[in-house]
């Protein structure tokens with residue numbers, strides 16, 4: 001069963017909160033936050049009581065604290081997170097990332113310039129109740145386009161099934177209908193088209209927006225239930241939460257680059273500065289930038305590189321000029337010494353071969 005939430009007022013009237021406790025709960029009907037004041041809600045298990053507003057500043061400050069901490073900010077607690085978003089007029093997580101404290105700005109920029117799995121991205125958003133389950137929800141999904149497609153697929157199936165249409169609408173026709181939608185087709189024509197295939201004769205939607213919103217909603221439910229397994233309760237609850245933060249997920253997913261899920265991590269050793277190749281703007285690469293650039297190419301064939309100091313397990317040792325370092329000598333000895341330009345060419349060639 002879905003763990004439903006009720007407002008305190010409803011919970012008092014339907015007996016979820018017993019009569020003898022009413023006095024105690026009466027002062028907790030609305031969020032005490034001045035900037036919010038939304039209804040406080042309680043779940044049927046009576047284990048969670050929270051503000052019903054997913055963007056409530058109290059909920060947001062908890063998330064922002066978690067995110068800033070994960071980017072390595074020091075001396076930042078619940079109160080400073082609250083004060084920070086209050087003073088900076090921050091309303092959501094994307095805003096908190098753009099308008100972040102100076103101390104972690106570089107780390108956040110690096111994060112956006114690096115590659116992540118979709119699960120890592122979803123976990124980073126610190127959506128209440130998602131946590132490390134993010135990896136399971138995104139299991140076998142390689143990027144956010146795939147995520148959206150997966151939602152559309154299971155959602156479409158589910159909605160058509162509910163309309164008595166599953167298996168009766170050929171894929172090709174369905175595709176045509178999507179194109180029809182994209183070109184701003186008329187709902188009545190589309191509805192009549194669907195009704196021809198329907199066994200129940202009932203299309204419970206009034207317009208396209210309702211119809212496609214339902215596909216998204218049902219798709220998110222179905223996908224979470226499939227990915228998280230169990231009896232589905234877990235999936236339903238998490239899908240419900242995620243749908244509250246749907247816009248945020250879309251905004252961030254449009255800003256990050258994703259690794260394929262089954263990425264192989266390999267090691268390289270870089271010694272000295274990168275001088276044989278430069279960034280597109282002509283400025284020199286630092287090591288992290290160079291590795292990120294390499295990974296933007298190698299990830300297309302499922303490999304990412306990490307800078308390492310482990311001689312035995314590193315694929316290449318990269319040096320743009322001779323030096324007396326141990327790394328350089330080990331490279332000469334092992335025969336895997338290349339300069340940055342040679343390394344880049346190897347990676348480009350491998351990427352081409354995999355096209």
Ligand SMILES: [Zn+2]
Nearest residue numbers: 031036051056
């Ligand atoms: Zn609130």
